Amino acid sequence: MSENDVILTAPEPALDQPGKVYEAIREDIISGRLEPSARLKVADLAASYGTSTNPVREALQQLRGEGFVVMEANRGARVVAIDEAFVRDIIEIEVLIEPALTRWFVSIVTDADIAELEAAQAEIEALNFSDPQRHGQLDTRFHQLIYDRHYNRHAADLWWKHREILRAISRRFPTSLSRRVAVLGEHRELIACIRRQDAEGAAAIVARHVEGSGRHIIEQMGVAKRNGPRKRPA
Amino acid sequence: MSENDVILTAPEPALDQPGKVYEAIREDIISGRLEPSARLKVADLAASYGTSTNPVREALQQLRGEGFVVMEANRGARVVAIDEAFVRDIIEIEVLIEPALTRWFVSIVTDADIAELEAAQAEIEALNFSDPQRHGQLDTRFHQLIYDRHYNRHAADLWWKHREILRAISRRFPTSLSRRVAVLGEHRELIACIRRQDAEGAAAIVARHVEGSGRHIIEQMGVAKRNGPRKRPA
DNA sequence: TTCGAACGGATCGTACATTATTTGTGGCAT
DNA sequence: ATGCCACAAATAATGTACGATCCGTTCGAA
Numbered sequence A, B: 001m002s003e004n005d006v007i008l009t010a011p012e013p014a015l016d017q018p019g020k021v022y023e024a025i026r027e028d029i030i031s032g033r034l035e036p037s038a039r040l041k042v043a044d045l046a047a048s049y050g051t052s053t054n055p056v057r058e059a060l061q062q063l064r065g066e067g068f069v070v071m072e073a074n075r076g077a078r079v080v081a082i083d084e085a086f087v088r089d090i091i092e093i094e095v096l097i098e099p100a101l102t103r104w105f106v107s108i109v110t111d112a113d114i115a116e117l118e119a120a121q122a123e124i125e126a127l128n129f130s131d132p133q134r135h136g137q138l139d140t141r142f143h144q145l146i147y148d149r150h151y152n153r154h155a156a157d158l159w160w161k162h163r164e165i166l167r168a169i170s171r172r173f174p175t176s177l178s179r180r181v182a183v184l185g186e187h188r189e190l191i192a193c194i195r196r197q198d199a200e201g202a203a204a205i206v207a208r209h210v211e212g213s214g215r216h217i218i219e220q221m222g223v224a225k226r227n228g229p230r231k232r233p234a
Numbered sequence C: 001t002t003c004g005a006a007c008g009g010a011t012c013g014t015a016c017a018t019t020a021t022t023t024g025t026g027g028c029a030t
Numbered sequence D: 001a002t003g004c005c006a007c008a009a010a011t012a013a014t015g016t017a018c019g020a021t022c023c024g025t026t027c028g029a030a
Helices: A020-030 A042-049 A053-066 A084-108 A111-127 A132-147 A153-170 A177-195 A199-226 B020-030 B042-049 B053-066 B084-108 B111-127 B132-147 B153-170 B177-195 B199-226
Strands: A069-072 A076-079 B069-072 B076-079
Touching (some): A020 A042, A020 A053, A084 A153, A084 A177, A084 B153, A111 A132, A132 A153, A153 A199, A153 B084, A177 A199, B020 B042, B020 B053, B042 B053, B084 B132, B084 B177, B111 B132, B153 B199, B177 B199
């Protein structure tokens, strides 16, 4: 068996509905159970998910189309390799899209929306990064409240896809203290701008927010690399 | 046989290499041989391309991941339906991305690059829209000269994907006279800005250019609809 | 006319065959 | 003895064929 083969523990019986294999593999990639650059053998995956090879093959093709998986002819599939350039590329796109989505949100926001944002933010502050997993969920929901309302489904979906990729990476690293205070501060500022209908201000904060997130991830990737590559964070 | 089944003429023998079926279907979608919302039956496609069903199924899954095809469980695949909202969504994203890519290009452009741009533009002007197909190729090349140099492969690929979708649509409609003069003028302005290292000016022109392109396509879609839906433009 | 069961068709899943790549082994030359 | 090349076996992807399942339609009876 080669160095980076993947073994999933549970045979996970009975996921019959079509599309379920796709969901499962995708979730395993995003959640980090399948690590970046991990080799994906159809036979192994089929065994893991308790189906035959064809659904797995089709799922991998779809994931390839979405950019979660890369394939070489006659050489199989791998989880997409994630390096600094990869993160930077995605962040640069988000720096363009998210402010635009935010501007629109400001123009249609209601008091109820702001209340929801504040509730989400209150939860985030209460949790105070004690549970990284949960924090990720809450943070995603916070921004989702803003972006999901947009009429441009393509843009919103693109954001969502990028968000999931970034989540898959962030998950492997801790959040630095300085980043934590920045996140909380920027969220508060963002809510303030939204309330006072300051679209440009909100857009600017979001741009900062995304850039900071990207910078933080790339820095964490750097220290992880300097500390020696390892399969799992210590 | 239902209203919108698809029959491709040539059995097209011998496309053995893996991935070729994907290429073929994709090309047939982009070139318009497979029209928007056309039903895609794996058996038919397999027969058309001279293979069995599995390669077709995998190709369709990949195309689904890329957004060229939509699938419903147990109900098969269709070419993605293209309406005004669809075009508007894509254009809005491009209005954000293309100016950013252009700014970068201005910062690294060489005399040789400008010469290439002018050569491409000269060809476009010489052709003067007499051959729509050829014009599309030249116009794509013109912009590709600018975007393909960018370090952000994700952004460039995204542009390329959107470009192909838009090309698939535009192909079905004529280019109005006013749009023609606008295109030529904007290209010239763009070159001028690039030469004088005016990144912001270039970005602004590109934004105008993309917006105008989107507006034009949507208008053409409107007149086509008012003239009654038909399979092919008259 | 309406409800329901049978039919036809197409997708989805399983199993198998083929082909390509990789890995391991042995012999040969240096 | 060591390094290199050729060849063979194993491994895994790709292609083909078939059966099962699901959906829409049609035909028939109340």
